[in-house]
């Protein structure tokens with residue numbers, strides 16, 4: 149199963165749900181094992197007079213190592229992007245020849261789309277997935293928008309518009325070496341009430357763009373001067389994009405993404421806590437220190453499955469060791 153191959157919205161959603169479900173299930177098993185270990189340690193600490201199965205340091209060491217390995221597997225899975233493939237949809241929009249495909253190539257660091265100085269080069273949308281400032285992004289290059297008699301180009305232009313309608317954010321590009329044209333204005337009007345960043349490109353040639361006029365269409369913080377050719381200003385774009393995203397201003401239709409990014413963070417947190425437990429064991433610190441590290445991992449994983457820690461441990465000690473009964 150691959151999210152990219154999911155052609156329809158329904159199958160894509162199903163794919164995501166299955167993925168979510170299978171991750172939760174795996175995390176649930178990890179937690180179960182952690183709970184067992186914590187219960188054993190706590191029982192040994194709290195009720196030394198009872199005959200509690202004694203977990204040896206080396207057995208715990210092995211079990212924790214195996215847990216770390218399994219968490220890292222899940223993280224690998226996250227890193228290959230299957231979880232985060234359906235990230236923020238960012239669409240590069242603009243009239244022909246402003247440098248849209250050049251920007252896509254620069255961001256991906258590969259010659260993904262054809263670039264020429266002939267307006268109307270890109271005829272169809274080009275989609276790729278990338279990590280942009282740590283945020284999973286589906287970046288879409290589009291055919292330059294203009295009135296055209298060419299039947300194929302016309303379809304492409306129509307598709308560009310549709311794509312922009314569905315975008316979480318639009319990167320609208322204009323050419324700084326030319327004054328604003330009616331084509332630019334038409335697109336600016338189109339993006340006016342949409343979340344967008346205006347990229348003034350080709351600043352290595354000239355800047356003929358009236359800044360005040362652009363401010364009529366967006367907040368000035370969303371106007372960024374770049375040169376794709378000289379690779380300048382892209383850092384500012386990344387910065388602004390991150391600001392908008394983390395400020396909650398970019399609304400993804402896919403709330404699942406956020407939770408997946410969160411899942412990933414929680415898995416990392418759990419792995420870190422377990423690594424600390426390993427060190428604790430290696431340095432032969434008292435058992436309650438190990439328990440603390442394990443509980444931290446348990447609580448991080450609980451953020452994914454929606455379980456809280458407190459009562460669980462007590463319950464587990466009683467069910468497993470039948471203490472105090």
Ligand SMILES: Nc1nc2c(ncn2[C@@H]2O[C@H](COP(=O)(O)OP(=O)(O)OP(=O)(O)O)[C@@H](O)[C@H]2O)c(=O)[nH]1
Nearest residue numbers: 244245246247248249250265268269270292376377
């Ligand atoms: N001087 C300069 N030229 C650039 C810059 N960015 C792109 N170009 C050139 O502008 C021309 C058009 O670039 P493309 O990336 O194909 O433009 P596009 O917007 O994708 O064009 P369409 O696909 O026709 O809509 C090419 O010759 C690029 O090399 C820039 O920052 N500075």
Ligand SMILES: [Mg+2]
Nearest residue numbers: 248249269270
């Ligand atoms: Mg192009």
